[in-house]
Amino acid sequence: MITPRLLSVATAVPRHRLSQSDALAHARKIFEERVPAFARLAPVYGNAGVETRYLSVPLDWFARPRSWAEANRIYLQVAEDLLAEAARKALEQAGISAAEVDTLIVVSSTGIATPSLDARMLRRLDFREDVKRVPLFGLGCAGGVLGLGRAAQFAASGDGETVLLLVVELCSLTFRWSDIGKSNQVATAIFGDGAAAAVLRGGGDGDGTTVTAWGEHTWPDSLDVMGWSVEEDGFGVIFSPRIPEIVRTGMRGEVDRFLARNELTLSDIDLFACHPGGAKVADALEEAFGLPGGGLAQSRSVLRDYGNMSAATVFFVLERMQADGIDGQRVLVQALGPGFTAGFAVLEG
Numbered sequence: 001m002i003t004p005r006l007l008s009v010a011t012a013v014p015r016h017r018l019s020q021s022d023a024l025a026h027a028r029k030i031f032e033e034r035v036p037a038f039a040r041l042a043p044v045y046g047n048a049g050v051e052t053r054y055l056s057v058p059l060d061w062f063a064r065p066r067s068w069a070e071a072n073r074i075y076l077q078v079a080e081d082l083l084a085e086a087a088r089k090a091l092e093q094a095g096i097s098a099a100e101v102d103t104l105i106v107v108s109s110t111g112i113a114t115p116s117l118d119a120r121m122l123r124r125l126d127f128r129e130d131v132k133r134v135p136l137f138g139l140g141c142a143g144g145v146l147g148l149g150r151a152a153q154f155a156a157s158g159d160g161e162t163v164l165l166l167v168v169e170l171c172s173l174t175f176r177w178s179d180i181g182k183s184n185q186v187a188t189a190i191f192g193d194g195a196a197a198a199v200l201r202g203g204g205d206g207d208g209t210t211v212t213a214w215g216e217h218t219w220p221d222s223l224d225v226m227g228w229s230v231e232e233d234g235f236g237v238i239f240s241p242r243i244p245e246i247v248r249t250g251m252r253g254e255v256d257r258f259l260a261r262n263e264l265t266l267s268d269i270d271l272f273a274c275h276p277g278g279a280k281v282a283d284a285l286e287e288a289f290g291l292p293g294g295g296l297a298q299s300r301s302v303l304r305d306y307g308n309m310s311a312a313t314v315f316f317v318l319e320r321m322q323a324d325g326i327d328g329q330r331v332l333v334q335a336l337g338p339g340f341t342a343g344f345a346v347l348e349g
Contacts, residue, residue, distance in 0.1 A: 003310030004155035004163075005208035006148075006347060007199040008095075009319050010089030012082045013054035013306065014170075014193050020050050026059055027188055033078065036181045044065040045189045049279035049300060050107040050244055065245075072173075075111030076120075079168045082195035084124040087166055090197035091125075098125040102161040105134040107147040107311050109228075109338075110169045110235070121166070133303045140226060141275055142216075142218075142337025143311030144196065148345050149214030151200045152257050160202030169310035174228075174235045181319040183239045189272045192307030196315030199305035209326065213346040214260040215253040222340035241284060243277070243336070247284035251342065255289070255334070258344045268330055273321055273347075275314045275335035276303040290339065298324075311337070318347075 012175050022046040032038045048137065056078040076121070083106070091098060104127060108119040115121065116135035121127070144167050153164040171191035176184060193344075200211065219225075225243060229236035252266075259265055272289060276282040276299040284296045302316045314335050321331065326349035333345040 001162045002016065002202040004154045004202050004211045005204070006211055007201055007208045008090045008093035009315055009322060010086050010093060010197045011312070011316050011319055012085040012195045014056045014078055014082065015057055016055040018053045018055050018059060020048070020052065022059065022188065023053070023264040026062065027185070030063065030177065031185070034298055041182060041185045044186055045182050047279060048189045049201065049276070049282065049303050049305045050055060050190055052305045054342040056193045057172070062175055062177070066234065068286040071234055074172050076113055078170055078193070079111060079113070079117055079195070080120055080124060083121060083168050083197070084168045084250050086157070086162060086195045086197035087121070087125055090164070090199050094199040096162065096199065098127045100162050101127055101131055103132040103134060103163045103165045105136065105147055105154070105165045106165065107136045107139060107143040107165070107167040108169060109138055109140050109143060110171055110174055117168070129231065138338065139311060140337035141277060141308070141310045141313070142335045142341050142343040143232055144275065144314040144340070145333050145335040145343030145345055146200045146216060146337070147311065148198065148211070148333065149216070150341065151198065151212050152211040153195050155200040157200035158203070160204065163196045163200045166195070167312045169193065171308065171310050174237065176231065176233050176236060178233055179236060181195045183237045186239055186278070193311050193336050194306060194309035194316065198315060204223050210348045211291050211345060213264070215258045215343065216341055216343045217258070217260070218339040218341040219250065225340035226336070227338035236276045236300070242282040244280045246340065247281060247336070251285065251288040254342055255332070255344065262346065264288070264346065269332045270329035271321060271326060271331040272299070273314060273317045273331050274299045275317070276300060277308060277336065279303070281336070292324045327329065342346065
């Protein structure tokens with residue numbers, strides 16, 4: 001099989017920066033009188049492991065109810081802008097033009113776009129008219145890793161392809177003023193907005209991290225663990241409190257099986273690029289992988305600086321790892337999303 005190479009990773013965030021202290025103060029104004037348990041729920045803002053995030057709109061936008069139609073109009077505009085920014089960075093880093101891209105994959109689960117975002121990107125960059133377009137929706141936080149696997153498959157196909165993978169999640173725009181449930185408080189405490197781009201190419205020699213394995217596992221009877229419910233005013237967030245326990249009890253076995261299928265063991269892994277989800281999930285991942293507390297340092301630093309940007313988050317982790325240098329090291333890339341599904345990939349520097 002042709003070996004796919006990851007030539008570049010780039011990221012982009014919107015311009016509205018939010019501190020966690022301001023997020024809590026604003027949440028208190030919105031919820032304190034309407035949510036009897038707000039005083040009990042408020043500590044989630046301090047325990048989330050988040051210090052700053054970036055939003056698609058100013059903070060005041062969240063002060064009153066908004067329609068799904070209004071939020072989705074903003075999603076389309078901001079998503080296009082961020083994807084174009086990240087794509088240009090990644091293509092420049094890889095030293096290729098948009099016209100050289102054979103397949104364009106776009107991952108997003110925080111808005112609706114028909115024509116899809118990949119079609120909309122054709123007017124923003126000079127892609128060929130025959131570029132293959134692959135929109136991926138509904139993968140949630142696992143979408144970045146699962147998208148990487150799909151991109152690697154395309155890159156390894158035929159005589160080798162050049163693939164541009166784009167990911168954008170504007171999680172803050174899914175905020176529902178009317179939702180007084182606990183899951184909405186958790187989402188409000190951790191969600192941020194961001195985009196990422198990666199260029200992969202099949203075959204050839206030269207620079208670039210190789211993608212040597214990819215796969216996934218979906219737990220049975222787990223549709224209620226994570227996802228969206230469709231409500232009158234938008235997407236209602238679904239977060240099961242069982243997620244950390246599923247990670248603690250189920251993740252290690254599935255990682256071991258994935259690695260064994262690729263003739264590897266956990267001892268062969270040097271670095272872990274995990275989507276952190278939240279502080280409790282990061283704790284559970286460290287326990288599952290036998291890492292010391294705080295061992296997922298890059299994942300936790302991205303959570304601290306950007307919050308949970310769903311599918312895009314893992315590429316912010318990878319970008320930081322590449323800046324530190326991964327030459328000669330093997331990286332396990334991992335994320336969890338609706339299904340309930342774990343996505344995996346192995347990179348070799």
